[in-house]
Amino acid sequence: MRSLWSVYRSAGPLALLNLYPIQHRDTPHNNPNIPFAFTPDNMKRAQEIISRYPPQYKKAAVIPLLDLGQRQNKGWTSISVMNYVAKMLEMPPMRVYEVATFYTMFNREAIGENLVQVCTTTPCMLRGSQEILDTICNQLGGIKPGETTKDGKFTVIEVECQGACSNAPMLVVGDDFYEDLTPETTKTIVEAFAAGNKPKAGPQSGRYTSENSAGLTALTTPPYGPGDFCSPEFR
Numbered sequence: 702m703r704s705l706w707s708v709y710r711s712a713g714p715l716a717l718l719n720l721y722p723i724q725h726r727d728t729p730h731n732n733p734n735i736p737f738a739f740t741p742d743n744m745k746r747a748q749e750i751i752s753r754y755p756p757q758y759k760k761a762a763v764i765p766l767l768d769l770g771q772r773q774n775k776g777w778t779s780i781s782v783m784n785y786v787a788k789m790l791e792m793p794p795m796r797v798y799e800v801a802t803f804y805t806m807f808n809r810e811a812i813g814e815n816l817v818q819v820c821t822t823t824p825c826m827l828r829g830s831q832e833i834l835d836t837i838c839n840q841l842g843g844i845k846p847g848e849t850t851k852d853g854k855f856t857v858i859e860v861e862c863q864g865a866c867s868n869a870p871m872l873v874v875g876d877d878f879y880e881d882l883t884p885e886t887t888k889t890i891v892e893a894f895a896a897g898n899k900p901k902a903g904p905q906s907g908r909y910t911s912e913n914s915a916g917l918t919a920l921t922t923p924p925y926g927p928g929d930f931c932s933p934e935f936r
């Protein structure tokens with residue numbers, strides 16, 4: 702999660718206003734008169750989520766329900782989504798706005814089909830995240846962090862640490878992490894998304910997770926099995 706200030710510093714005021722507007726202003730594409738309702742499948746899912754909490758505490762479901770609404774609403778949480786969730790959980794709408802404006806994973810403005818989040822916090826920065834960010838922005842026609850491509854396919858933003866520092870530099874698209882990036886592997890990933898494909902998530906270096914890339918240096922022999930080193934009657 703990032704603070705508004707960190708977004709402002711890293712992406713500039715325009716990005717801040719685009720994705721994290723300080724105040725809601727009705728616009729033709731984001732106003733309370735635009736209808737929103739869960740699909741039958743999402744309604745079932747929402748009811749299951751609400752059922753996890755005692756009825757008097759059903760407002761505890763606000764974050765998963767906003768998330769569900771955002772996913773249904775093409776990746777962003779409009780005022781209609783927030784009002785709908787407030788009504789469903791019998792909460793004052795302001796309480797829902799407070800949650801949605803606090804957590805930066807709720808996008809309060811429309812985003813592109815693919816939201817590319819590039820981590821630029823210190824470990825990723827030391828491993829070349831600026832080059833990764835520049836590669837993506839150049840590949841997408843020179844857009845800047847916080848902007849969306851003209852065809853609506855990509856929005857690029859900078860984010861703070863995503864907890865994958867051992868695989869720095871990294872980026873996130875949707876729910877997936879792309880790690881151990883180089884400018885070349887980054888280009889391949891963006892090309893795949895541009896072609897409508899989903900590239901394989903995880904480390905792009907051949908590592909399985911975050912194991913030592915130079916190979917094992919400890920625990921190099923198979924672990925002993927059950928019964929080993931026991932007297933015969935216990936084997």
Ligand code: FES
Nearest residue numbers: 820825862865866
């Ligand atoms: S600094 Fe980038 S994932 Fe932690």
